[in-house]
Amino acid sequence: xxxxxxxxxxxxxxxxxxxxxxxxxxxxxxxxxxxxxxxxxxxxxxxxxxxxxxxxxxxxxxxxxxxxxxxxxxxxxxxxxxxxxxxxxxxxxxxxxxxxxxxxxxxxxxxxxxxxxxxxxxxxxxxxxxxxxxxxxxxxxxxxxxxxxxxxxxxxxxxxxxxxxxxxxxxxxxxxxxxxxxxxxxxxxxxxxxxxxxxxxxxxxxxxxxxxxxxxxxxxxxxxxxxxxxxxxxxxxxxxxxxxxxxxxxxxxxxxxxxxxxxxxxxxxxxxxxxxxxxxxxxxxxxxxxxxxxxxxxxxxxxxx
Numbered sequence: 529x530x531x532x533x534x535x536x537x538x539x540x541x542x543x544x545x546x547x548x549x550x551x552x553x554x555x556x557x558x559x560x561x562x563x564x565x566x567x568x569x570x571x572x573x574x575x576x577x578x579x580x581x582x583x584x585x586x587x588x589x590x591x592x593x594x595x596x597x598x599x600x601x602x603x604x605x606x607x608x609x610x611x612x613x614x615x616x617x618x619x620x621x622x623x624x625x626x627x628x629x630x631x632x633x634x635x636x637x638x639x640x641x642x643x644x645x646x647x648x649x650x651x652x653x654x655x656x657x658x659x660x661x662x663x664x665x666x667x668x669x670x671x672x673x674x675x676x677x678x679x680x681x682x683x684x685x686x687x688x689x690x691x692x693x694x695x696x697x698x699x700x701x702x703x704x705x706x707x708x709x710x711x712x713x714x715x716x717x718x719x720x721x722x723x724x725x726x727x728x729x730x731x732x733x734x735x736x737x738x739x740x741x742x743x744x745x746x747x748x749x750x751x752x753x754x755x756x757x758x759x760x761x762x763x764x765x766x767x768x769x770x771x772x773x774x775x776x777x778x779x780x781x782x783x784x785x786x787x788x789x790x791x792x793x794x795x796x797x798x799x800x801x802x803x804x805x806x807x808x809x810x811x812x813x814x815x816x817x818x819x820x821x822x823x824x825x826x827x828x829x830x831x832x833x
Contacts, residue, residue: 530557534564538616538641538818539608542569543601543625543632545647545794546729548717549576556796563811566612570604572628573597574725576716586722587673593728594631594735601632605639616641616818620810622796623647623761624729630736634744642750642817644810647759647793649767650737660730663723672724679726683761684718687793690760700760700792707797737771743778750782750817751775754806756791756798784813 540560542553550569557567573583573596582590589596601619608617618641621629626648633643659682666678684697691699698708698718711717721729735741745751753775755768762768765787772785786809788795791802798806 529569530554530561530567532564532566533561536566536612536615537564538618538814539566539568539612540814541601541604541608541617541619542567543619543621543628544569544572544575545623545625546721547575547719548711548714551576552711552714552717553796559807560814563814565814566608566615568604568608570600572624573600574721585716586675586719586725588725588728590724593724594731597628597728597732598631598635601628602636605636618642618644618814618817620644621646621648623793624732627729627732627736630745631732631741633749634736634741637744637746637749640749642752642814643745644752644754644813645771646752646754646795647756647762648771649762650733650771651763651767652734652737656730656733660727660734663727663730667723667727670723672727673722675720676723676726677720679723680720684720687760690758691792701794702792702797703799703802704797707794711794711797739774739778742774745775745778745780747779747781749780750813751780751784752810752813752817753783753785754795754809755787756793756795756802757787757789758791759793761793784809 544550544552549571553569560567571578573580573588574586619629619632626645629643630645662678666676687700688697696708696712698712702708753768753772755762755765757765768785768787772783775783788802788806791798795806
């Protein structure tokens with residue numbers, strides 16, 4: 529938790545990505561606190577050093593993992609309200625955290641002043657559907673609480689090949705070599721999820737990204753959707769555009785979307801060339817979300833040097 533260092537204007541809940549943890553967001557929390565926001569980040573089940581009874585590292589839960597993750601997020605939200613009172617509250621999610629955040633916004637969007645969905649792909653194409661079938665086969669052969677080698681092959685390993693020449697298997701995360709090395713040296717980062725965790729993640733993607741799911745997002749909820757044009761996890765930013773377009777078709781009228789040219793997956797640990805325009809866009813969005821009612825719709829591609 530990081531308390532606002534200026535006059536408190538709002539609260540930001542941070543939902544971290546897959547195979548990382550809340551501790552990775554210290555710099556981000558510090559920047560937001562300087563801008564007048566209280567920031568809370570928690571470890572999702574199966575991540576970090578916080579372990580639930582049925583959620584050892586790499587597993588959300590024995591059963592009903594996706595639902596339990598969302599209940600955890602709700603508990604943190606209510607705790608934030610108890611700590612800081614009736615301040616505007618914005619949820620920020622990166623990658624897996626963005627998948628969780630969109631599900632959360634579909635359920636509890638009326639309680640939010642803004643929703644930030646960064647670096648996530650909600651596509652329901654043939655490849656994703658075949659992937660769910662393959663996961664079922666892997667589960668039948670190996671069980672649910674073992675590492676999903678199949679998923680790693682089609683995610684981390686496949687994304688690593690998008691960078692050539694590459695220095696490490698995680699260059700797809702960021703151009704910043706020091707940040708990539710920091711990630712790789714963290715024993716709580718970069719692990720292979722279990723089959724059950726990947727099944728839960730697939731559920732989060734398919735439920736949130738479906739038309740019935742997206743239709744539950746309040747039309748007047750401010751949305752900030754962002755990614756990078758060199759992020760293999762979002763098909764080089766195509767997923768960002770698709771999500772913004774689909775929400776627009778469903779009459780969401782406060783969408784701000786941005787694809788940062790050249791940026792890779794983990795925007796918040798990118799070099800300043802890519803990170804700075806993303807942060808400038810986010811801080812401006814937060815200003816509007818907590819202070820200015822009414823429709824605000826914009827989209828674009830841009831980067832500052």
